[in-house]
Amino acid sequence: MIRILIAEDQALVRGAISALLSLSGEVDVVAEAENGKQAIALINEHQPDMVLTDIEMPEMTGIEVVEHMAEHHPNIQSVIMTTFSRAGYIKRAINAGVKGFILKEAPSDYLLQALKSIQQGKKVIDPELAISALDDNDPLTDKERKALRLAGDGLKTSDIAAKLFLSEGTVRNYLSEAIAKLNAANRIDAARIAQQKGWL
Structure with missing residues (x-):
C-alpha cells in the first residue's frame, strides 16, 4: 500500500484523483492539500511515502514543494502531475530530485502503474519531455x-x-x-x- 499525499488547488480535480487512487486498493490517500504551504504542513504531519503535486498552485508552487522536500524530506518520493509540459518546469523538477512527471491527460491506469514503478525505485518521465528539458537552459538565478x-x-x-x-x-x-x-x-x-x- 502506497501512502500518498495529493496537492492540487482545483478541488474537483483533487477529489477525482483521490477517489480514483483510493478505489485501486493499492493506494492510501493520507491527506489532500489545496496549496503548496498546506502541502508542506501536511507532509510534516503525515510523513507519506509519496507526494503527488500539481505545479501551479497558490502560496507555493509544486516545484517549490519538491525543492523543499529534497532538502527536508529526501526519503519521501515526489511526483508531479500537470497539464504543463514546459521544459523549464521539467528541468527544475528533475534537478530537485522528482521521481515522476505525469501529464494530467494520461490514462488513469497509467497513473497507477507509474506510482507503483516509482515506489519500486524507478523514474517515470515522458522521454520527449525529458529531452526537451535537456535542451532548454534557464538563465535566471x-x-x-x-x-x-x-x-x-x-x-x-x-x-x-x-x-x-x-x-x-x-x-x-x-x-x-x-x-x-x-x-x-x-x-x-x-x-x-x-x-x-x-x-x-
Whole structure:
C-alpha cells in the first residue's frame, strides 16, 4: 500500500484523483492539500511515502514543494502531475530530485502503474519531455526568479522588496538582470517570457 499525499488547488480535480487512487486498493490517500504551504504542513504531519503535486498552485508552487522536500524530506518520493509540459518546469523538477512527471491527460491506469514503478525505485518521465528539458537552459538565478514572479503579479518594486526582505535597489538590479537575460522589453514582458518557458 502506497501512502500518498495529493496537492492540487482545483478541488474537483483533487477529489477525482483521490477517489480514483483510493478505489485501486493499492493506494492510501493520507491527506489532500489545496496549496503548496498546506502541502508542506501536511507532509510534516503525515510523513507519506509519496507526494503527488500539481505545479501551479497558490502560496507555493509544486516545484517549490519538491525543492523543499529534497532538502527536508529526501526519503519521501515526489511526483508531479500537470497539464504543463514546459521544459523549464521539467528541468527544475528533475534537478530537485522528482521521481515522476505525469501529464494530467494520461490514462488513469497509467497513473497507477507509474506510482507503483516509482515506489519500486524507478523514474517515470515522458522521454520527449525529458529531452526537451535537456535542451532548454534557464538563465535566471533563484532571486531573479522570485522578483520576476512578483513583478508579473503586478507588485511594485517597494512591495517586492518588502516581500523578499531586500532593498529596492537590489530588487531593481535583479529585475534589470532578468530583463537583459531574457531580451525583454520590461519586467512584465520578462515575466511573461519566463512563465511561458516554465522558469517561474
